[in-house]
Structures are given as structure tokens and as C-alpha cells.
Amino acid sequence: MANDKEFFRFSNETDNLAFKPDDLLECRRIVDDVIDEFPGTIVYPKAFNREVTCDGPLFELDPQTGYAIDCAGRHNGTHKTILSTLKQSKNKCCMPNIDCAECRLLATVLPSRLMPKDRDAQSAQTVRDWLNICQYWSWFYLNEPYQQIA
Numbered sequence: 001m002a003n004d005k006e007f008f009r010f011s012n013e014t015d016n017l018a019f020k021p022d023d024l025l026e027c028r029r030i031v032d033d034v035i036d037e038f039p040g041t042i043v044y045p046k047a048f049n050r051e052v053t054c055d056g057p058l059f060e061l062d063p064q065t066g067y068a069i070d071c072a073g074r075h076n077g078t079h080k081t082i083l084s085t086l087k088q089s090k091n092k093c094c095m096p097n098i099d100c101a102e103c104r105l106l107a108t109v110l111p112s113r114l115m116p117k118d119r120d121a122q123s124a125q126t127v128r129d130w131l132n133i134c135q136y137w138s139w140f141y142l143n144e145p146y147q148q149i150a
């Protein structure tokens with residue numbers, strides 16, 4: 001395609017590669033299938049797959065600022081991030097073009113789940129799901145063995 005004179009960005013607000021709710025569900029289904037097909041190879045709890053493919057924000061948002069209040073990323077919203085446009089980012093995070101309402105970054109979503117939520121204590125299954133997510137974190141970051149709790 002020809003140069004669009006805007007940093008070669010061919011997408012726009014309505015036509016872009018961001019996942020829509022249906023895409024997220026399709027992604028969930030495909031990843032679940034792969035987990036089933038290669039259980040000895042794929043390390044990825046279905047509980048985490050289910051969470052990160054839910055529609056809507058993954059974090060609790062401050063209604064005033066829109067900032068995630070339960071994100072484990074060490075950003076408090078008071079630092080300045082200058083974007084490649086030389087303008088100051090209005091987002092909480094130093095990562096450009098991501099706001100907390102749509103954030104699905106593994107590097108922050110996964111550690112954020114180490115802190116249990118009320119919903120994690122609703123049943124034996126939700127506790128198991130949460131422990132599997134924590135185990136996934138320790139496998140991913142600490143190279144600990146992953147043993148799914150069924």
C-alpha cells in the first residue's frame with residue numbers, strides 16, 4: 001500500500017486489528033483446543049485463557065481517571081511519558097497507545113493475578129483456577145515446574 005503519511009498506519013479507529021468480543025471468544029476456543037490437543041507441551045491454564053478473553057476491562061478502573069487500580073505494573077500515573085509524537089501520554093502506563101480499559105498485557109495482567117480477588121474464593125473450583133494461574137506465573141517467571149491442579 002502507499003504511504004499514508006501517518007507513520008504507515010493503515011488502520012483507523014473503526015478498522016483495525018484490535019480483537020472484538022467475537023474475536024476474543026474465537027481465540028479462547030482455539031487456545032482451549034490447542035491446550036487439549038497438546039497437554040504435555042502447552043503450559044497455559046484454561047482459567048487464565050478464559051479470563052483474558054473476556055469482553056471488557058481486565059482491571060478495576062478508577063472512575064475519575066480510568067486508571068487501573070489493581071494493576072501490578074509499577075506505574076502510579078504521576079510520571080511523564082513522552083510519545084514518539086513528542087506529546088505527553090495521557091495514559092497511566094509508560095507503554096504507548098494502551099489504556100487500562102483495554103489492556104491485556106501478559107507482563108502485567110499475569111502478576112496482577114497473584115493478589116486474589118473476592119471471586120477467587122467463591123468455590124473450590126475458583127480457588128483451583130486461581131492456584132493454577134499462580135502456578136503459571138511461577139512457571140513463567142521462576143522456571144518452577146507447572147502441575148495443573150485438577
Ligand code: SF4
Nearest residue numbers: 068071093100103108
Ligand atoms: S495500561 Fe495496562 S499495564 Fe499499564 S497501568 Fe494500565 S493496566 Fe497496567
